[in-house]
Amino acid sequence: GEDVEQSLFLSVREGDSSVINCTYTDSSSTYLYWYKQEPGAGLQLLTYIFSNMDMKQDQRLTVLLNKKDKHLSLRIADTQTGDSAIYFCAESRDDYKLSFGAGTTVTVRA
Amino acid sequence: DTAVSQTPKYLVTQMGNDKSIKCEQNLGHDTMYWYKQDSKKFLKIMFSYNNKELIINETVPNRFSPKSPDKAHLNLHINSLELGDSAVYFCASSQGGTASTDTQYFGPGTRLTVL
Numbered sequence: 001g002e003d004v005e006q007s008l009f010l011s012v013r014e015g016d017s018s019v020i021n022c023t024y025t026d027s028s029s030t031y032l033y034w035y036k037q038e039p040g041a042g043l044q045l046l047t048y049i050f051s052n053m054d055m056k057q058d059q060r061l062t063v064l065l066n067k068k069d070k071h072l073s074l075r076i077a078d079t080q081t082g083d084s085a086i087y088f089c090a091e092s093r094d095d096y097k098l099s100f101g102a103g104t105t106v107t108v109r110a
Numbered sequence: 111d112t113a114v115s116q117t118p119k120y121l122v123t124q125m126g127n128d129k130s131i132k133c134e135q136n137l138g139h140d141t142m143y144w145y146k147q148d149s150k151k152f153l154k155i156m157f158s159y160n161n162k163e164l165i166i167n168e169t170v171p172n173r174f175s176p177k178s179p180d181k182a183h184l185n186l187h188i189n190s191l192e193l194g195d196s197a198v199y200f201c202a203s204s205q206g207g208t209a210s211t212d213t214q215y216f217g218p219g220t221r222l223t224v225l
Binding site for chain 1: 150151152153154155158166200202212213214215216217218219
């Protein structure tokens with residue numbers, strides 16, 4: 001995903017907050033998504049945010065969107081071992097296309 | 111009940127063979143997709159069908175041919191498999207609007223290994 005960029009790795013201690021950052025390029029993107037991929041598994045939709053929103057909260061997940069800077073972040077509060085996975089940021093494009101970032105591998109250590 | 115299912119989950123085959131991966135969704139969605147995830151976890155769309163019609167065809171070799179017998183199924187047929195085809199292939203579906211308003215739900219993936 002050259003149009004969507006994410007840092008590749010994040011290590012966090014159990015119980016701490018994790019923040020995963022993403023930048024995108026298409027200012028016309030209407031929805032931005034976070035997907036989670038556990039080892040050997042498929043992609044699970046975690047949450048999404050509409051581009052006219054700044055923030056969305058869903059239990060332990062908080063999504064922040066800075067449309068001016070085209071920056072999206074996902075905060076996971078009280079990170080647990082089950083949160084260890086790859087997290088993909090994705091932006092919706094025209095014509096049914098989703099453009100994904102390369103994924104951030106989150107490792108939760110005890 | 112699995113919303114988007116794929117078969118097989120694993121596929122190991124020799125170079126030069128022809129193979130198919132099947133995808134089915136029971137969500138009543140109109141649009142289905144195939145994505146390829148390479149060894150670096152990079153995901154890229156390959157094809158999309160809306161109501162059995164091809165609407166996205168990215169730069170994919172002609173050896174790859176999607177087939178949609180009905181809107182609940184989108185199969186991927188690959189001819190003359192090459193080593194570089196080794197990847198995880200994900201099927202997805204969405205309600206049918208434009209991607210900007212349309213959440214995609216993914217299948218569990220098919221890990222293809224070409225020897």
